[in-house]
Amino acid sequence: MVERRRILTGTAALAGVALVGPSLAWAALRPTSTQVLGPFYPVTLPADRDTDLTLVAGRDGRADGQVVDLAGQILNADGVPVSGARVEIWQANSHGRYAHPRDRSDSALDPDFQGYGVVATDSEGRYGFRTIKPAAYPTGAGGWVRPPHIHFAVTGRNDRLITQMYFPNEPLNDVDRLLNGADNRDGLIAAVTPTGDVLGATWDIVLARG
Template sequence: MRKVPKVPDSRRYLLGALAGFTLASRWGGALARTLLPATPAQTSGPFYPKLRPLDQDMDLTVVAGRPGRAKGQVIHVTGRVLDSNGKPVPGARIELWQANAGGRYDHPDDINPEPLDPNFQGFATQLTDAEGRYRFKTIKPGAYPMNPANPVNVRPPHIHLDVVAADQHLVTQMYFPGEKLNSQDRIFNAIKGSKDTVIARVIAPTPDIEPGASLLHFDIVLA
């Protein structure tokens, strides 16, 4: 009977290592493809509300007890809070604050000469549902100079978001697509990696959206 030659230990180890490397690479690549890029952290800025409004519901276009509506283009911002594997994060607390349509915050340190809007809530908070979903109705904030006395650097329209879920905490900003000021903004340009992670997408309005309003989708991925 012909003897089957033995594979040297070194060669057997090499073949096993290569097979393991191939398998690990295949699975590693598959796992890497499933991970979502985390939403980058950004500064909360100097205008986080010092005095929160009594009305903090999801509709910022009206203030409880006032008959008017906020000035500006009405937008609905919807999305989900997800983990890096794409799983929804239920019960995450989201705080939202922003400037009004004139680019003015309801904050004592904002020296922007644009007037305040008494019908604009400016701040809201809610918890994500069982599917990690959230939704706010607001207005598109106006751009504003970082220093009104020297209006060279103008911040693009953006919305601040503070997200807390279990032991995770993220402060970020949502930007609008197609804004020329985005590429000129120092805070926006400081983002490492893809900047698409902080730009909302305009999607087709649902039947419950009022005429003239826009619907934007913005997912928040926690690292």
């Protein structure tokens, strides 16, 4: 009987360690900051809205610019992957122009650039797109030029986050009022690695509740 109780106590103690240990050691992830939607969310979504923005269905050409393979994971603040989250991106082309009626810049449109894509995260919360690096563009407000960035709308189970992803080592990052106004500024900047002709970009997104 004593022996049996000792075994049960020991098991309970082990279970206690297993439950308490990680939670004591766990540091909550800092949620990704929100950023303004901006004026250029598509008025009409393109017919082709898959994860390869460098090709437009029915056209032979490929988008101008530096190809970027962008990938990341959507997590909640406890680090748990958010599966089935809807991830939308939209962005300027390699000339700094949006395919949007309100973008009245003289920069060239690129008919071979999709400009928008949407995907659902997999069972590990992962998403991925092939796109091009957007160019910086003038806002028309004083001398403010936006650094290269990709707009994101992420719809999880509880949270919807509108934000923007930036590229590292861009001089314009240091003076951009939207990036520098974010409470978690550094969390908005992707990690990039050149892999041959393609730029690899990794950017994880933390939703407070997922």
